[in-house]
Amino acid sequence: MRLLNGLPQDHISMADRAFQFGDGVFRTMRCTGGAIEFWARHYTRLQQDCAALGIVCPSEAILLEDLRCLTPIDAALKIIITRGETARGYVAPDQLAPNRIVQLAALPAYPEKLHQEGVKVRVCSTQASWQPALAGVKHLNRLENVLARREWSDPSIFEGLMLDRDGLVIEGVMSNVLVLCDSVLSTPKLEQSGVSGVMCEVVFDAAMQHGWRVEKRAWTLDEIKKADAVWLTNSLMGLLPVAELCDQYFSPNAAQPLLSAAVNQLRQKEKFAIVAVPDMTEG
Incomplete structure (x- = not known):
């Protein structure tokens, strides 16, 4: 299950710069018993990585609301922040609206x-x-x-x-x-x-x-x-x-x-x- 900008969605525009250039950042987290492990550290790193690329990081409240909508219990959670959508070419407007994706998957088994x-x-x-x-x-x-x-x-x-x-x-x-x-x-x-x-x-x-x-x-x-x-x-x-x-x-x-x-x-x-x-x- 995944959300794109807070809405259930399985598709993203081919104009998104993540698709064109890998222009974005991500974080993968472990959720057990309905609780995200080390959430504060993950969000801080997400902010830092967005800043390094000059991407506006979504607020903590927005991301947490997205994650709550997935109702994870025991799951692997992934947050992807892309710079947004542009026409061809490397240049991107300074005020480009980023896209945010949150997704849920089964935890991998490590015996x-x-x-x-x-x-x-x-x-x-x-x-x-x-x-x-x-x-x-x-x-x-x-x-x-x-x-x-x-x-x-x-x-x-x-x-x-x-x-x-x-x-x-x-x-x-x-x-x-x-x-x-x-x-x-x-x-x-x-x-x-x-x-x-x-x-x-x-x-x-x-x-x-x-x-x-x-x-x-x-x-x-x-x-x-x-x-x-x-x-x-x-x-x-x-x-x-x-x-x-x-x-x-x-x-x-x-x-x-x-x-x-x-x-x-x-x-x-x-x-x-x-x-x-x-x-x-x-x-």
């Missing part, structure tokens, strides 16, 4: 086994492009990720890492990367490319609240392969340990349950209820 035993990861030949003006922004032009994901069909491989032109690890095709080394939790710097994910921020905050040292730094693939533990994260998968990377194997790390518990504490604290779910234990 508990993956959280306990970890996942297998490969390295992609498709590079993450260098573009500081878009670094961190979750924009609609995801062709690099599409090409990277086309590189494998082996179902045993869960994710692929993307490197930049200098051979530094940037992110996964659909995830951010976290590395534990010498008791420091870190994530690659995203100053030149990549997407800044909300869950990566959440994990950092959870770690700091429990006294962990955290940092953002440049990581080569060889350095990551020597780390104590590696995790993948996004808003739907949560926090998944890497068990195998380029024939390098990682044993379950004692930090995993501690970090997962800390993240879950924040998850419960930062849920935003949008649908009233009846208590089935009563009566």
